[in-house]
Amino acid sequence: MSSKNDFPLVFEQLKSILKPYAEKLTLKVDTSDTYYIDGPYSEKWKKQLFFGSAQVKKNYVSFYLMPVYMYPELLKDISPDLKKRMQGKSCFNFKKVEPDLFDELAVLTRKSVEKFQKENLS
Numbered sequence: 001m002s003s004k005n006d007f008p009l010v011f012e013q014l015k016s017i018l019k020p021y022a023e024k025l026t027l028k029v030d031t032s033d034t035y036y037i038d039g040p041y042s043e044k045w046k047k048q049l050f051f052g053s054a055q056v057k058k059n060y061v062s063f064y065l066m067p068v069y070m071y072p073e074l075l076k077d078i079s080p081d082l083k084k085r086m087q088g089k090s091c092f093n094f095k096k097v098e099p100d101l102f103d104e105l106a107v108l109t110r111k112s113v114e115k116f117q118k119e120n121l122s
Contacts, residue, residue, distance in 0.1 A: 006096050008032075010061040013097055014054035017063070017106045021113050025051050032056075039066075039116055051116070052109065060093040063105060067112035074111055079104060 015035040022037050026048065029036040033056035039049035053064045068074045069090035075083075082104050085092040092105060 007056050007061050010094050010097055011035075011054055011056050013102055014061060014063045014094070014105075017102065017109050018052050018054060021051070021109070024113070029053075052112070057093075060095050062087070063092045063094070064090055065092070065105075065109060065112055066090050067115055068108070071112075071115050074108065074115060078108065082108075 011033065018035055018037055025040070026038040027036075028038050034053065035055075036053040037051050039051040041048045049070075050064075050066045052066060053062075055062045055064070067090075072089075079101075082092065082101050085094060085101065087093050094101070
C-alpha cells in the first residue's frame, strides 16, 4: 500500500526522467514539489512550448509530457499499465514508485525530445 510519504521519492524519480533534458531545453522551476521544463520558442505557436513537469499534488504525483499531446503517435506503443496512469492527454499520475513504468516513461520522454528535435523545436 502506498502513502503520501512515498510522494517525495516518486517525485524525485520522475524529476530524474526530465532532468537530463534541462540543459537542452529551459528549466523554469526546480522546487521540492515542482520540476518544470519548457521547450524552445515556436514560430508556429508564437510562444515558448511547455515540454514537461513533475509535480506533487494532493493525492498523487503527476508527470506531464506535452509532446504526447502534440504528437499522439508517440503513445501508440505504450503499455496498458502506463495507459492506466494517464489522466487527460498528457498527464500520468503515480502514488508509488513503479520502476518498470518509470523506465517506460523515460523512453517516452526521450522519444518526445527526439520528436521536438526532428520538428526543429529544440
